Amino acid sequence: MRVLMVGVDENTVGGMLTVVQNYQKASDFCDSTHLEYIATATRAGAWGKIKKMLLGFARIAFTIRKHDIDIVHVHMSERGSVFREGFVVLLANTLGSKTIIHMHGAEIETWYKNQWPLVRKLIRYIFCSADRMLILGTKWRPFISEVMQGQTQKIKVLRNAVHVESSNMACASATDILFYGALIKRKGVDDLLQAFAAIKDEIPTMNLRLYGDDQDYRPIEKISEFGLEGRASYGGWVTPDNREQVFANTLVNVLPSYNEGLPMTILESMGYGIPNISTNIAAIPEAVDDGVNGFLVRPGDVEALKQRLLKLCTDKELWQQFSNNAHTKAYDFFSLDSHIKRLLSIYDELLADHSHDEKGF
Template sequence: MSKAIAMIGTDPKGQGGIASVVRTYSDAGLFAKHHIYYINSHVAGSSYKKCMVFIYGLIQFLFYCCMGRVNIVHLQMASYGSFMRKFVFFLIARIFRIKTIVHIHGAEFELFYREKSREFQKKMVQYVLSNADVVIALSNKWNEQLRGICNKSNVITIYNPIASPAVSFAVREKNVLLFLGHVGDRKGTFDLIRAMPDVIKLNPAVQLKIGGTGQIEAARQLAVELKVEAHVEFLGWVVGEDKERLLNSATLLLLPSYNEGLPMSILEAMAHGLPVIASDVGGIPEALACCVTECIVQPGDVLDLANKINHLLSDDALREDIARKLQQTVVEKFDVEVVANELTQLYNRLLEVK
């Protein structure tokens, strides 16, 4: 069997950004083109199930290494437990002198390194980033942060990919606000609910639809306390045709996060021509560079969030203009063909280096 690339990450059938990115790569034909073995290092479920998946993934990887089948290992890495799991794979790759790509996804990676890690964990992070052949950052801002950790020039920026809808049947409603993601503090879900009273004053028919899992009961209780529960609907985790319908019918996508990488929900909204209001964190300002004034808020600024929502709800022409600009940005920077081509060039360059 010919040599190949081993990509290691969470179960692509699961929830979250890494799973979505990996599915996008696979659907675009990247795995077939480069003979990529995908190895699950993590799966949702019980601790026993997670442990068995991790061990089985290690056995698979060791087998491929011992058989000389792997030229490159591409690690889809986040923070905390994800980093610790990928660290083991990274060490094995180093032992077998396999070229390594470390693809950093964790929204809280900087926080994980600076504030949440003990000294030995910081040394582990420094070791991985400094000894990887290539470190991939999701944005130029993250690129600078990662260079500050490893102090090397092996960091490059490759954005997350999104497959543009083949046909858009968007018939947008007038007062539907959409949130997609984990319900909790980091994603700014509670700030979004706190903004609702000021939004309702000017838009009495507005509805906030929250698609995601997490701290649902706490969010529901906050909505009751603020007397906005009639305007907030909790949908659970949304996928497939249900997500497509929401992306094609909502008025605005909202993501007032405190930490992010390059959220797939924003890229999905952009590809569908859905205007976005989101926080000035991670790669979001780069994604929304064409409409920063109208669409970017500071984390925790509930009043500005409400004002920007009201402003966009009141101006149909402005929303249409923003939608066109965001779709054009996707074509130029985030379309899966563009991003896959960048990965292809990276793989080929590493394969050529002896």
């Protein structure tokens, strides 16, 4: 089979890019699919974004025709991504390829419900036009099914996955509390800074390390605002080159988000054996079992976040239990090998389905 994936470029760091890079690095997957990849989105000014999008559209049309692409697999988020990648779906349908939308949008439901009726109608048309809709967890099935007007046969759960170490690599003597994600309001960074500031004197050997794409959050100023100079730092984006060192120094990964999909940062750290403290939203409870391999709190509950963080940093027996359970959960449910096998089976099923699925609305 021949597969064309469409998504963001290497300048648009985040979970979606990590997912794509995992596919590109998986030689068996690339060999099975003769994988091609074209970016239609970038982190740039308005003209740069338009240029990337239009050139991407042209390359997609050319590639589908030249290489006789069987499946066009688009990675979609909310807002402009829906319409940009939605155009790709409609274009690919016109050119005779099967189409898959892989929905990564953490705020897709909230965003959709805030649109004008005519815009919602267009979104429904885009979703229904795809041959398959991949969602990151069962939490989204009712919403996506409603938008797709009951076309449940098209909806498939494909949880994010990561490389999982063969053994638990987490270090019980590590001294870092990690935040690893985009530095934006919905990730709850302020809540973490507030919680750590309140307990820092009770855990004098622990330090807070912020890693991620700074989207005008100004982390250095925030660290100063919460009085955490000398106890917190900002290290930029975690790259494949420094990920091992970052994880080796990490005792706990904390992601107190308000909206999410299935965060790659949680899966990557669990695959290393690092326990997580996160929120009970989206598909996160499908990875983090509260009180078993990590802790879950309500979004915005700084008091609970503070208590759980203090507990996990001071109770070494509990930490070790959570660490072992986190690694086991990642190995059993979120390994890249099993993920790729499931995706290939979805591809095979789609190509074998010669029925004319209902499209549109």
